[in-house]
Structure formats: structure tokens, C-alpha cells
């Protein structure tokens with residue numbers, strides 16, 4: 001597989017695969033969100049968990065879940081951290097628009113592009129976050145370890161190992177995978193979907209910054225796909 005980029009907008013719009021997946025999608029079970037009490041979100045680069053799973057995060061927060069976010073890096077690429085969009089205040093405001101007013105956000109500030117070398121730091125940070133207080137109903141939302149971007153894959157691998165150690169429910173989202181994914185690449189038996197209500201979709205539309213060249217609101221997909 002060739003190296004792919006990190007296009008967070010793709011994750012927000014491509015969660016509705018095209019007609020080639022229609023047959024598989026009919027059989028995809030819904031994500032059992034009623035089983036989730038609290039949520040730990042791991043985002044490799046800012047906004048990507050929000051783009052891939054903002055509807056789910058919004059819904060769970062409205063259901064009363066505490067949302068804690070582990071931001072592994074401050075951005076992908078040299079320009080990213082200087083862009084206003086990646087400022088802490090902007091990101092917190094985006095979570096508020098999503099319906100998560102009290103998000104606890106931890107920044108690891110690891111260097112983007114080098115996360116496969118930072119696995120011990122990642123394991124320590126995630127273990128510290130979930131290890132002391134792990135209970136049924138606490139879910140971890142993290143990138144799929146086969147997402148196709150080396151940073152996402154490194155984070156996904158660590159999330160899988162730590163969740164396995166602590167017997168924590170892991171829900172994986174797709175980000176870079178939308179650039180290369182064909183229907184036959186997905187392990188369909190593990191795919192679950194979350195359908196965004198009008199209210200949740202409006203919140204996600206308001207939270208996720210518009211991609212350049214998109215004229216209006218209501219551009220995010222009406223469903224999100226996950227792997228369990």
C-alpha cells in the first residue's frame with residue numbers, strides 16, 4: 001500500500017461509502033451506543049477523531065458520557081501548528097459546538113511523522129489515562145491500526161494493545177483509509193454503523209471546520225462507520 005496523507009475532511013464526508021458497498025451496508029449492525037457510559041478519544045492529529053466520529057462523540061455526550069481526549073500531536077505538517085485552526089481555543093470551541101462543553105483534553109505534543117518511534121510514550125500515556133479507572137461502559141475511540149497513515153497506524157496499534165491489557169472496549173474509526181479503501185478491504189463482520197440524527201448532524205456540521213471550496217453547511221455524511 002502506498003503512503004497516504006491525512007485528510008480530515010475526507011473522513012467527515014466519506015463515511016458513506018459509494019454504491020459499491022450498498023449490499024454490505026444493509027447488513028451492518030448499529031453500534032450499541034447505549035452500552036457506553038464514558039468515552040476516551042484518541043486523536044493522532046487535531047480534528048480527525050471529530051471528523052471521523054464527531055456524530056458519535058456528540059451523541060454520547062448528550063447521553064451523559066464524560067468525554068476525555070488524548071491529542072497525540074499538535075498537527076500534521078510544519079504549517080499546521082501555526083494555523084489558527086489548530087489553536088487550542090479553536091479546538092475547544094469546536095468541541096463545544098459538538099455538544100461537549102466540558103471536554104478534558106490532554107496534549108502529548110509528540111512529533112508528527114515519527115510516532116512509530118514513540119510507542120513507549122504512547123503506551124505510557126494511554127495506560128495512565130485508562131489504567132487507574134477502568135470500568136465496564138468506558139469506551140476507547142481510536143484510529144484503526146490498518147488506516148494506512150504511519151502515525152495513525154502506530155496510535156491504532158498502541159490503542160489495541162492497551163485496551164486489550166485493560167479489557168477496555170475499543171471502537172476504531174477510519175481516516176486516511178477513505179483515500180484507498182475498497183469494499184473488499186474492510187472486515188465487514190466487525191463493521192458497525194452510527195446514523196446521525198438531524199440534530200447530531202447539525203452539531204457536527206457546526207463543529208468541524210469547512211474544507212476549502214465548500215460553499216455551505218450540511219456537508220458531513222449522515223452515517224459514521226466503525227470497526228469493533
Ligand SMILES: [Zn+2]
Nearest residue numbers: 006044045048
Ligand atoms: Zn492524521
